[in-house]
Structures are given as C-alpha cells and as structure tokens.
Amino acid sequence: MHYLDLEEAQKLTFPSAQSFEPTKTTKSPDLKAWQVERDGAPIGYFFVDNVVGKHEYITYSLGISLSGEILRVEILDYRETKGGQIRDQTWREQFVSKTAKDPLEVGVDIKNISGATLSCKHVTEGVRNLVQLFNSELREAS
Amino acid sequence: MRRAQPLLGTFFEISLESADKDGAIKAIDAGFREAKRLERMLNFYDPESEISRLNSFPESPRLVSPEVLELLSFCCELSEESDGLFDISTPESIRSEEPTMLFEKEGVTFRRGLKVNLGGVAKGYVVDKVTERLLDYPVTEIVVNAGGDLRVARTSGVPVAIRDPREPENFAAMINLASGAIATSSGYFALSTLFDPSSNSLVNHRDSVSVVADSCMVADALTKIVSLKSPIADLILSSYDAQALVLGAGQAGELTRESLP
Numbered sequence A: 001m002h003y004l005d006l007e008e009a010q011k012l013t014f015p016s017a018q019s020f021e022p023t024k025t026t027k028s029p030d031l032k033a034w035q036v037e038r039d040g041a042p043i044g045y046f047f048v049d050n051v052v053g054k055h056e057y058i059t060y061s062l063g064i065s066l067s068g069e070i071l072r073v074e075i076l077d078y079r080e081t082k083g084g085q086i087r088d089q090t091w092r093e094q095f096v097s098k099t100a101k102d103p104l105e106v107g108v109d110i111k112n113i114s115g116a117t118l119s120c121k122h123v124t125e126g127v128r129n130l131v132q133l134f135n136s137e138l139r140e141a142s
Numbered sequence B: 001m002r003r004a005q006p007l008l009g010t011f012f013e014i015s016l017e018s019a020d021k022d023g024a025i026k027a028i029d030a031g032f033r034e035a036k037r038l039e040r041m042l043n044f045y046d047p048e049s050e051i052s053r054l055n056s057f058p059e060s061p062r063l064v065s066p067e068v069l070e071l072l073s074f075c076c077e078l079s080e081e082s083d084g085l086f087d088i089s090t091p092e093s094i095r096s097e098e099p100t101m102l103f104e105k106e107g108v109t110f111r112r113g114l115k116v117n118l119g120g121v122a123k124g125y126v127v128d129k130v131t132e133r134l135l136d137y138p139v140t141e142i143v144v145n146a147g148g149d150l151r152v153a154r155t156s157g158v159p160v161a162i163r164d165p166r167e168p169e170n171f172a173a174m175i176n177l178a179s180g181a182i183a184t185s186s187g188y189f190a191l192s193t194l195f196d197p198s199s200n201s202l203v204n205h206r207d208s209v210s211v212v213a214d215s216c217m218v219a220d221a222l223t224k225i226v227s228l229k230s231p232i233a234d235l236i237l238s239s240y241d242a243q244a245l246v247l248g249a250g251q252a253g254e255l256t257r258e259s260l261p
Helices: A006-013 A121-138 B021-042 B050-056 B066-081 B122-134 B216-227 B233-239
Strands: A019-023 A032-038 A041-052 A056-065 A070-080 B002-007 B010-018 B101-104 B107-110 B139-146 B149-153 B158-164 B167-177 B180-185 B193-196 B201-204 B208-213 B243-249 B255-260
Touching: A006 A041, A006 A056, A006 A070, A041 A121, A056 A121, A070 A121, A121 B002, B002 B021, B010 B021, B010 B122, B021 B050, B021 B066, B021 B122, B021 B139, B050 B066, B050 B107, B066 B101, B066 B107, B066 B122, B066 B216, B066 B233, B122 B139, B122 B149, B122 B180, B122 B216, B149 B216, B158 B180, B158 B208, B158 B243, B167 B180, B167 B208, B167 B243, B180 B216, B208 B216, B216 B233, B216 B243, B233 B243, B233 B255
Parallel strands: none
Antiparallel strands: A019 A032, A032 A041, A041 A056, A056 A070, A070 B002, B002 B010, B010 B139, B101 B107, B139 B149, B149 B180, B158 B167, B180 B208, B193 B201, B208 B243, B243 B255
C-alpha cells in the first residue's frame, strides 16, 4: 500500500518550508535526511527511514523541529513481505443487513483488511532512534 | 486518499474520497487529531491519561470527559449482560462483590482495588469517534481502520478481506460492508492470550473471530466474548444486532468456518 510520495510527505510535515537540503549524518550516512529551510534559515529536519519487521516492510517519514520536538510521523509505504492471495472463491460471506447487496467482483483488489495486524512497535523504535541521532549530531549544528 | 500513522500501538489508517485534494487532507488531518486526542485520554500506559488517573485514585469521584464516560458505561453494561465474561478489570485487580464503579454527577468512582485497561475496546471506540468526526466534512467512501478494527460510512459497499488464520499472509474470507463495522481478533502474528474470567486463567487463542456490528466499539468488545466460546455468545450477538464469523483449522488442517448467531 502506497500512501504518500516523498514530496507529499515533506509538504504535509513542513507546509511553510521553501527548501529541503539533503544532509548526511556520521552515524548513519545512508539515512535519507534533509535540513528544512524557510527564508534561508533552518526550521527543522526531515528523515525517511525503513523498518523491516518479520512480515512487513515499512517506509515512514519523521519531521523534527530545531528543538528536537517530533512534528509529524507519516507512513509512506507499507508492504507485506509475502502472500496476499485469495485462495478460493467460495468463501464470500454474506452478513445480513450491514453488507452491500451487490455481489463482490472476482479479482477485487485487497485494500481493506480486518485482522489482527502488526504492532507499529518497529516504527516507534525507529522514530526514537532518529530523535536520538538528531540530538547527538544535528542539534548542535543548528 | 488514504493515509496511515502509527497510533494506538498499531497502524491507524483513514481512507476517503473528496471533491478536492485539500478538502481530503483537511478531513484526514482532523481525523488523526481526534484519534490522538482520544489516545491521550484512554492510554493505560500513560500515567497522565484519564484512565490512569481513575486507576490511581479509587474511592473518590473524578470528573471525566464525556468520551471516557461513554466508554466506561458501555463496558459496565456489557459486563453485566455477559455475566462478567467481558471484563475490563486487569488481572491484578482485587476481586470484589462490590459494584465496580459508580456514575454520579460528581464524577466516576472506582471501587477500592479496581484497575481497568480499555485495550480490548479502545481501538474500536476511537475508530467510531474518528468516523463521526469525518462525517462533519464533505467526504464520502469513509473507511477508518485501526489495526484491523474497521468502520465504514457513506459508502456504496467496501470489500474487506479477512486473513486465513492458518496462513495469515493469505486471505480466507471477504465481506462487502456497506455500513457499520468489523473487528477481528486472533492469535496469528502475535501469540495472543485471553483472560477467561470463568476459569480465572489465560486461554490460547488460535481461531480468528470477526464480528460485524453497527459500531466498532461493539464489534471490538464482542470479539472477546465470542472468542471465549461461551454458550451465551449467540444471545449477546443478537441483543447488539451483531454477527460473528469464526475461522479456524480443522483436524486435517482444513479451514473451518462458523457463523453466529
């Protein structure tokens, strides 16, 4: 499931920003990070990170203010790492009254799932790590 | 437009259609704000939340937000109706014959020794409240989904897939939901144990139980009762105008299905 493009996430997180300048940290040189600027001055930082759980692969973004406050976390992409098949077609359940009258079409795209899904623990941990990274490397710079 | 944020310990997703993109963003943002507002009130793990305050200061009335009142009242009502099968009190709560809580104009009073955790019903409740918030906006095809607890509104029919409990990366059932909610509870992905008040022990929970009801709060709460395989499950489902689908694995590993009531 694709939720947001990079530019959309940047705009949502920092609506008044004028530019996003790519930046690098020493501890995580591969991490996608940007210093966010308005009127030539930094107003915060924007990161895009991936977490891989046992069953899923998630791309999320984090916006942090100059004082280290978490501004916004957005999920950009959520992918389940395998499966996603509908096995046979005789199991279309008909619940009374709350379900729509029209029969389901074959090959319908699975966009909505009811089922104990995974916790967002990995994302929360990822966010925490990014905040720590910000505090140790980027905070002094601004 | 569809967006998700990590909230309530899971992925909280809002999906809707709007005549213009800005309108959609405005509505979705209002939805997430409402979810965060309620999360702050109901979070058992946050010592500052209203629920934690109630847990920490029993035996005296505390004024609470209308939402906390609404949710606690429902939980008490369902607990009574299910003869205690549905029970928000934590395992550490001291058992007592006294009524668990009083609702008066001065506020809510917890009896001595009571601690509650709304984890079994909070997600569904927040899904309902966020949906109601979204209805204030000129948007349609609303789907609010918090980790599988899902509510739809202003839709022409939304296909919802239910995972196969034997292989949860695949799907075993599909329903077409025009209105109302569905909540599914099961042990796949995370080993799940349920506390069964009748046997005073934890039970393993391998089947997948899905409940369709008018509200997600009810659907969420009723999955707990149906999962305990109680003979009164049929009665409770009927009295809340709800239905359940239980998926499991048979002796030969085949998929088993049961509809209730």
